[in-house]
Amino acid sequence: MDTARELDNRNRADDDAAKPLIDVEERSMQDTPYPEKTVGKPFVDAPKMKLRHVNVFYADNQAIHDVSLDIGKNEVISLIGPSGCGKSTFLRSLNRMNDTIDICRVKGELHLDDQDLYDPKLDVVELRARVGMVFQKPNPFPKSIYDNVAYGPRLHGLADKKYDLDEIVENSLRSAGLWNEVKDRLHSSGTGLSGGQQQRLCIARTIAVSPEVVLMDEPCSALDPIATAKIEELIDELSESYTIAIVTHSMQQAARVSHRTAYFHLGRLIEVNDTETVFTKPEHELTEAYITGRFG
Amino acid sequence: MQTGNLLLLLVAMVAAAYYIGWQKSLAQARPLGGIRHLESLPFYYAMRAALWCAIPALVVLGAWLIFDDAIIQNTVMLSLPEDVRPATEGGRGLLLSQIQNVASGALAADSVRPEIAGAAELLRGLRGTNTMALTVVFIVVAMLGGAWGWLKIAPQLRARQQVEKILRVLFMLCALVAIMTTVGIVMSVLFESIRFFGQVSPVDFLFGTQWSPQTALRADQVASEGAFGAIPLFMGTLLISAIALLVAVPVGLMSAIYLAEYAHAKVRAVAKPLLEILAGVPTVVYGFFAALTVAPFIRDVGESIGLDVASESALAAGLVMGVMIIPFVSSISDDVITAVPQVMRDGSLGLGATKSETIRKVVFPAALPGIMGGILLAASRAIGETMIVVMAAGLAANLTVNPLEAVTTVTVQIVTLLTGDQEFDSAKTLAAFALGLMLFITTLVLNVVALHIVKKYREQYE
Numbered sequence: 001m002d003t004a005r006e007l008d009n010r011n012r013a014d015d016d017a018a019k020p021l022i023d024v025e026e027r028s029m030q031d032t033p034y035p036e037k038t039v040g041k042p043f044v045d046a047p048k049m050k051l052r053h054v055n056v057f058y059a060d061n062q063a064i065h066d067v068s069l070d071i072g073k074n075e076v077i078s079l080i081g082p083s084g085c086g087k088s089t090f091l092r093s094l095n096r097m098n099d100t101i102d103i104c105r106v107k108g109e110l111h112l113d114d115q116d117l118y119d120p121k122l123d124v125v126e127l128r129a130r131v132g133m134v135f136q137k138p139n140p141f142p143k144s145i146y147d148n149v150a151y152g153p154r155l156h157g158l159a160d161k162k163y164d165l166d167e168i169v170e171n172s173l174r175s176a177g178l179w180n181e182v183k184d185r186l187h188s189s190g191t192g193l194s195g196g197q198q199q200r201l202c203i204a205r206t207i208a209v210s211p212e213v214v215l216m217d218e219p220c221s222a223l224d225p226i227a228t229a230k231i232e233e234l235i236d237e238l239s240e241s242y243t244i245a246i247v248t249h250s251m252q253q254a255a256r257v258s259h260r261t262a263y264f265h266l267g268r269l270i271e272v273n274d275t276e277t278v279f280t281k282p283e284h285e286l287t288e289a290y291i292t293g294r295f296g
Numbered sequence: 297m298q299t300g301n302l303l304l305l306l307v308a309m310v311a312a313a314y315y316i317g318w319q320k321s322l323a324q325a326r327p328l329g330g331i332r333h334l335e336s337l338p339f340y341y342a343m344r345a346a347l348w349c350a351i352p353a354l355v356v357l358g359a360w361l362i363f364d365d366a367i368i369q370n371t372v373m374l375s376l377p378e379d380v381r382p383a384t385e386g387g388r389g390l391l392l393s394q395i396q397n398v399a400s401g402a403l404a405a406d407s408v409r410p411e412i413a414g415a416a417e418l419l420r421g422l423r424g425t426n427t428m429a430l431t432v433v434f435i436v437v438a439m440l441g442g443a444w445g446w447l448k449i450a451p452q453l454r455a456r457q458q459v460e461k462i463l464r465v466l467f468m469l470c471a472l473v474a475i476m477t478t479v480g481i482v483m484s485v486l487f488e489s490i491r492f493f494g495q496v497s498p499v500d501f502l503f504g505t506q507w508s509p510q511t512a513l514r515a516d517q518v519a520s521e522g523a524f525g526a527i528p529l530f531m532g533t534l535l536i537s538a539i540a541l542l543v544a545v546p547v548g549l550m551s552a553i554y555l556a557e558y559a560h561a562k563v564r565a566v567a568k569p570l571l572e573i574l575a576g577v578p579t580v581v582y583g584f585f586a587a588l589t590v591a592p593f594i595r596d597v598g599e600s601i602g603l604d605v606a607s608e609s610a611l612a613a614g615l616v617m618g619v620m621i622i623p624f625v626s627s628i629s630d631d632v633i634t635a636v637p638q639v640m641r642d643g644s645l646g647l648g649a650t651k652s653e654t655i656r657k658v659v660f661p662a663a664l665p666g667i668m669g670g671i672l673l674a675a676s677r678a679i680g681e682t683m684i685v686v687m688a689a690g691l692a693a694n695l696t697v698n699p700l701e702a703v704t705t706v707t708v709q710i711v712t713l714l715t716g717d718q719e720f721d722s723a724k725t726l727a728a729f730a731l732g733l734m735l736f737i738t739t740l741v742l743n744v745v746a747l748h749i750v751k752k753y754r755e756q757y758e
Binding site for chain 2: 095097100102125126127128129132133135137139140141142143151152155156202205206209
């Protein structure tokens with residue numbers, strides 16, 4: 001009965017704007033209009049990926065509304081925003097991983113260099129070799145460490161000889177900062193590693209096919225702080241040779257690893273700016289509300 | 297009252313006990329200010345009263361039904377004068393059935409000796425009293441139990457714990473029934489097998505290559521010596537099972553891959569149950585399908601290309617059995633393939649693998665242990681299958697690996713050994729138990745291996 005009364009009260013409060021029970025701040029956030037255009041600097045000179053008017057639908061449900069964004073060469077861009085804002089969906093449309101979801105449709109112009117990503121003639125296999133992906137949960141195959149890293153190169157015929165393959169595996173593991181830890185047990189199972197090692201193995205696996213862009217979907221969300229620190233360090237090193245887009249829930253992480261930061265809100269791209277700008281003087285109210293922790 | 301009626305009555309009384317228990321607990325809760333002040337929820341008080349009503353009554357009923365017949369019969373026998381009482385066990389049984397027939401009116405009372413007619417009268421009377429007494433005792437026990445359950449209801453009563461305890465025992469007893477049945481079957485087969493091995497040496501049985509289960513009725517009978525070498529039978533079983541698996545594994549596996557990876561959700565929702573219907577077709581239907589359609593077809597095809605095919609060939613039985621066990625392979629494989637985490641597929645696709653490469657190199661190896669479990673299950677089904685082979689594979693115990701010849705299997709021989717009138721102590725009949733034991737051990741080993749593999753598979757992702 002108590003709860004019923006409470007509910008009743010709340011309903012009345014909703015009707016009566018004079019005594020709102022909802023936090024004033026929150027209410028004002030909900031009323032904040034979306035910007036007509038993404039504020040800040042969504043575009044760069046000579047972008048690696050050029051994305052214009054991207055709309056993504058799940059059946060009749062629009063998950064991404066008219067997002068336009070450039071991803072610069074050798075840049076680390078982080079995509080932040082509250083849960084369900086579409087940042088992962090957006091990321092997954094960049095190497096057409098959304099193709100695996102039947103009801104998902106992507107519209108807009110998405111280019112990698114001059115290649116149209118959604119050109120029907122495009123071989124998606126080739127695209128995914130150029131745009132690799134690291135997932136939220138470490139997902140090494142239940143194979144040996146060696147076979148995990150050699151998986152991609154074998155698929156794409158990158159090595160003719162065993163020697164070449166060995167070299168690719170070693171280099172990839174070295175780049176992922178895992179070589180010293182696993183060099184003596186390359187043929188034991190990848191699933192036997194710790195969570196952080198598994199995630200670095202997945203990164204090694206991804207860079208073994210020498211992609212141009214690496215997409216990371218919350219790569220540290222399942223890891224402890226020490227493993228996270230290692231991955232972040234790794235991202236920093238990788239940015240010398242790869243273009244990286246990272247989705248993260250941790251604003252500290254975005255601040256630490258990325259050059260530019262894009263803020264998504266309910267499927268819209270609100271603001272893109274240099275990371276420092278976003279975290280010190282965000283241009284848009286919604287961005288400010290999010291990074292100051294007023295919702296999220 | 298009849299036992300069935302008693303049980304119906306008990307249901308009504310249990311319901312009543314439940315209801316009054318519920319009411320009483322509510323009534324007790326009211327002055328305290330709500331059911332939150334009771335030790336347990338009203339459901340548990342009511343359940344406790346209901347269980348008190350049901351269980352003692354059922355125990356009494358069970359015990360009564362086990363013993364009443366024997367007691368009544370003894371009483372009737374003792375009532376007969378010394379000279380009528382038979383000396384042997386068999387004579388006693390005959391006399392008893394005679395008395396029972398008179399009592400039930402199937403035999404006219406004046407056609408038998410007056411002592412027996414008297415005994416029949418006594419039997420009828422005793423039975424009436426017995427039923428009456430049982431009814432009364434049963435109802436009284438049920439009511440007393442229910443009343444006890446009801447009386448004890450108090451806010452402090454820990455009814456929940458008690459009900460939980462009783463339910464635990466109940467579940468345990470149910471599990472025990474299944475286990476004891478298995479143990480009982482194994483024991484009976486085992487003891488008969490030991491008797492068999494007393495007559496035929498285990499070495500001859502296990503390693504003999506001649507199977508002709510004859511035992512002499514007379515000492516001077518022609519061909520009185522039987523041969524009990526089980527190798528041809530196990531060879532036949534193996535051959536037919538191998539053919540069946542050759543059919544079922546590829547077809548089942550590929551249909552599982554199609555269903556799990558390629559089929560649209562709607563197609564899968566329809567196709568999977570349809571496939572599983574295959575397992576629901578009675579095996580006797582498969583049997584005549586094999587014997588009347590497939591076997592003649594194979595023979596005709598064989599003859600047209602100049603092959604000598606027996607009209608009851610191992611091939612026909614194996615093919616049809618293979619179709620029958622497709623669902624075992626496909627359904628379990630489909631489940632384990634679907635259980636491979638999506639992140640595995642994503643990982644592979646994200647590296648630029650195609651769908652079929654992903655299935656071949658990641659999904660299939662990851663699911664392999666589970667698939668093996670399914671295949672072993674199908675294999676033990678094939679080994680134990682009887683009806684199809686009885687109808688389609690023939691009875692000739694040929695030691696051959698040629699699928700075009702007629703072979704026989706362990707199960708077929710068990711059927712032929714035990715159908716019809718048999719002496720129960722001859723080696724011929726007992727051989728069936730030895731074969732059964734061997735078959736049981738074989739499928740048991742396969743099942744244990746399968747379970748072990750499935751278990752190992754589970755550990756991989758958790």
